[in-house]
Amino acid sequence: MNRFLTNKYLVFLIRLAIGIVFVYAALSKITHPDQFARIIYNYHILPGGVINLFALFLPWIEILCGFLLIIGFWHRSATAILGGVTIVFIIALSVALFRGVNIECGCFSTTSKAKGPVIDLIVRDTIMLVGFALIFAANKTFFALDGLRRRF
Amino acid sequence: MIKTILQIVTIGLVAALLAVGNNLVNPNKVPWIGNWPSLSDNTDSVWVSPSYDAKSDPPTLRLAEAFDRFASKTYLFVDAREPEEYQLGHIEGAINLPFDTFDDHWAQVEPLLPKDAKIVTYCSGSECDASLMLARLLIQRYGYKNIEIFFGGWPAWTMHKLPIDGAYDE
Numbered sequence: 001m002n003r004f005l006t007n008k009y010l011v012f013l014i015r016l017a018i019g020i021v022f023v024y025a026a027l028s029k030i031t032h033p034d035q036f037a038r039i040i041y042n043y044h045i046l047p048g049g050v051i052n053l054f055a056l057f058l059p060w061i062e063i064l065c066g067f068l069l070i071i072g073f074w075h076r077s078a079t080a081i082l083g084g085v086t087i088v089f090i091i092a093l094s095v096a097l098f099r100g101v102n103i104e105c106g107c108f109s110t111t112s113k114a115k116g117p118v119i120d121l122i123v124r125d126t127i128m129l130v131g132f133a134l135i136f137a138a139n140k141t142f143f144a145l146d147g148l149r150r151r152f
Numbered sequence: 153m154i155k156t157i158l159q160i161v162t163i164g165l166v167a168a169l170l171a172v173g174n175n176l177v178n179p180n181k182v183p184w185i186g187n188w189p190s191l192s193d194n195t196d197s198v199w200v201s202p203s204y205d206a207k208s209d210p211p212t213l214r215l216a217e218a219f220d221r222f223a224s225k226t227y228l229f230v231d232a233r234e235p236e237e238y239q240l241g242h243i244e245g246a247i248n249l250p251f252d253t254f255d256d257h258w259a260q261v262e263p264l265l266p267k268d269a270k271i272v273t274y275c276s277g278s279e280c281d282a283s284l285m286l287a288r289l290l291i292q293r294y295g296y297k298n299i300e301i302f303f304g305g306w307p308a309w310t311m312h313k314l315p316i317d318g319a320y321d322e
């Protein structure tokens with residue numbers, strides 16, 4: 001089991017999948033920081049003054065790290081950052097769930113009115129954390145620029 | 153370890169640069185420091201008309217609460233000001249139903265306001281009673297039940313640069 005989980009092809013697939021997810025998730029937030037800021041405001045967690053800065057900064061972190069994961073460059077650093085970001089998401093969603101605040105997720109789209117149960121989102125993010133842990137722990141890489149640099 | 157930290161800092165800096173660049177050219181750009189109403193901000197709680205009777209009148213909303221209703225997209229905002237003011241600018245998506253000339257407009261507006269709709273009325277802030285009068289009228293004469301009054305109204309909304317149709321006041 002352990003060998004299966006650290007299999008370099010499996011870890012590559014997880015890396016690729018998570019990378020694509022984050023790049024995709026960032027796109028509509030980058031084009032619509034105004035709507036994304038409104039969604040963040042609705043969480044009622046961040047103080048008003050930093051909401052816009054956060055709305056501008058976060059999607060670029062997502063897209064950069066997602067891209068780095070896909071190409072496998074600096075991928076452990078990118079994994080660490082996205083892992084941290086995901087933990088922040090889990091905390092924010094949990095606070096919203098606990099307080100019963102009516103939120104739009106703001107996960108993949110700034111316009112979707114679909115509101116899944118918040119608990120599902122928390123479960124999804126937690127599963128993703130396991131993926132990050134596997135990527136971070138793996139010492140062999142497949143199809144990664146980091147691996148190339150080590151070889152040459 | 154130090155290498156990882158340096159990489160993380162670098163990624164953060166690049167992301168910050170891209171974020172700044174994007175916000176300079178993006179048509180949907182936002183102010184760097186947002187002026188979002190705070191939930192604990194009581195400054196707008198004073199905007200309640202003197203003729204408001206807390207016992208019998210519909211509930212009032214503070215700015216942050218009104219914005220919550222707005223963002224949920226399940227409330228209809230009704231602008232009780234005159235059409236000239238409404239046309240210059242109003243809360244995004246709001247319907248105009250002027251209290252002073254109610255009878256001239258009711259026939260047009262009635263189909264837009266289902267009896268079970270959740271409604272927020274507003275007008276020109278502290279100086280103005282139209283939102284309260286309109287709410288009373290809709291409840292007493294037409295049987296609406298889910299009405300709330302946003303006394304902060306247009307001035308409070310635009311002070312915080314919240315979403316509107318039209319133009320902010322000069």
